[in-house]
Amino acid sequence: MNKKLIINLSLALLLVLTFSVSSMAAEYTINAGIGLNDKSAQYESLEFFKELVEENSDGQIEVNLYHSSQLGDDREMMEALQMGVQEMTCPSTAPIAPFVNGFKVFDLPFLFPTHEAADYVLDGPVGQDLLKQLEDEGLVGLAFWENGYRQLTNSRNAVESPEDVEGLKVRTMENPMHLAAWREMGANPTPMAFGELFSAMQQGVVDGQENPWGTIYLQNFYEVQEYTTDTGHVYSPFVLMMSKKFYDKLPGDLQQVVRDAAQEAKHHNRRINREMNAAYLEDLKEVMTVTILTPEQKAAFQEAVQPVYEQFEDEIGAELIKDVQAQVEEFQAQQ
Incomplete structure (x- = not known):
C-alpha cells in the first residue's frame, strides 16, 4: 500500500471519527461553578448530580464542573446565571439575601436545633416558597443542599x-x-x-x-x-440553582431530569456532608x-x-x- 493511499485512508478515518463524535455531542451544556474545593462534600455531590443528569438525559446534557471559585465568587456566579452566561451554581444563603430578602432568615443564630429540623423546614412549604421566589430574579431554585453548622x-x-x-x-x-x-x-x-x-x-x-x-x-x-x-x-444551607434563561430552553422531559437529579443529589449531599463533618471533627x-x-x-x-x-x-x-x-x-x- 503506497504512502499516499495510507494518508488518504487516515484522513477518511479521521473524518468519520470526527463526525461520530460531533453527532454524539450533547445538545445542552451545564457549566456548574462553586466556591469550595474539589475535596468538599459539595463538589462530590455535584459529581453525583453530573452522573445522574448525563445518564438520565441519554447524553443530551453535558455537565462541566468548576471548583475553588474558578468562575467567580458566589455573587458573580449568580449574576452570570441571571445573564444566561453560566448555567448553575450552589451558593450558601447569605449571598442570596440581596436577591431575595427572605433568605436572611437563615442567618439568625440558633434557628435550627438539629439537622433533621433544618431538613423539615427547608423541604417544607416555607423553604420551597423561598426557592420559588428566586424565579423573579432570573434564577431557578432546585434544592437546598447543606453547608453545615458553623x-x-x-x-x-x-x-x-x-x-x-x-x-x-x-x-x-x-x-x-x-x-x-x-x-x-x-x-x-x-x-x-x-x-x-x-x-x-x-x-x-x-x-x-x-x-x-x-x-x-x-x-x-x-x-x-x-x-x-x-x-x-448558625446552620448554613447551600442552594442548588440554575439560570432561568437556560432552564426555560430545556424541553420538559430534560427539565424533569435536572429536577430529579437535584433531589437525589440533595439526599446524597446531606448524608455525605454529615458523615464527612463527623469524621473531620474526630480528626x-x-x-x-x-x-x-x-x-x-x-x-x-x-x-x-x-x-x-x-x-x-x-x-x-x-x-x-x-x-x-x-x-x-x-x-x-x-x-
Whole structure:
C-alpha cells in the first residue's frame, strides 16, 4: 500500500471519527461553578448530580464542573446565571439575601436545633416558597443542599461560655446578623475576605473564626488555631440553582431530569456532608483542643443572642420568622 493511499485512508478515518463524535455531542451544556474545593462534600455531590443528569438525559446534557471559585465568587456566579452566561451554581444563603430578602432568615443564630429540623423546614412549604421566589430574579431554585453548622475556633483560650468569648477578635462574613450575634456574645467581630483569613490568624490580626468542621479541617486552620468549640451557632444551607434563561430552553422531559437529579443529589449531599463533618471533627480532636458543649452550656449562648431576633425582625419579616419557628416546633412535636 503506497504512502499516499495510507494518508488518504487516515484522513477518511479521521473524518468519520470526527463526525461520530460531533453527532454524539450533547445538545445542552451545564457549566456548574462553586466556591469550595474539589475535596468538599459539595463538589462530590455535584459529581453525583453530573452522573445522574448525563445518564438520565441519554447524553443530551453535558455537565462541566468548576471548583475553588474558578468562575467567580458566589455573587458573580449568580449574576452570570441571571445573564444566561453560566448555567448553575450552589451558593450558601447569605449571598442570596440581596436577591431575595427572605433568605436572611437563615442567618439568625440558633434557628435550627438539629439537622433533621433544618431538613423539615427547608423541604417544607416555607423553604420551597423561598426557592420559588428566586424565579423573579432570573434564577431557578432546585434544592437546598447543606453547608453545615458553623463552629468557633480561636488561638487564645478554650470556650465553654459566652464569658470565654469576651474580647475575642473573631473573623466573620460581612453579614449584619453574624456581626450582631458575635457582639451580643461579647466578641469583637471582624469582617474579612475568606482568602485573607489564614494569614490574618497566623499573624494575630484576628484571634479566631467560625466555619463548619469541614472548612476548618480542609483549610488547615488547626495549624494556626489551638481551640475549637461546637457552638453550632448558625446552620448554613447551600442552594442548588440554575439560570432561568437556560432552564426555560430545556424541553420538559430534560427539565424533569435536572429536577430529579437535584433531589437525589440533595439526599446524597446531606448524608455525605454529615458523615464527612463527623469524621473531620474526630480528626480535629487529634490536633486541637475540642470543647463539646452540654445542652446547658449551649443554652447560655442561645440566650445571649436573643436580642438579634428583635433587632432584625422588621428587616427579615416577623411573619417569616414565626413560620420557620412554627415548623421547627411542629417537627419537634412529632419526634
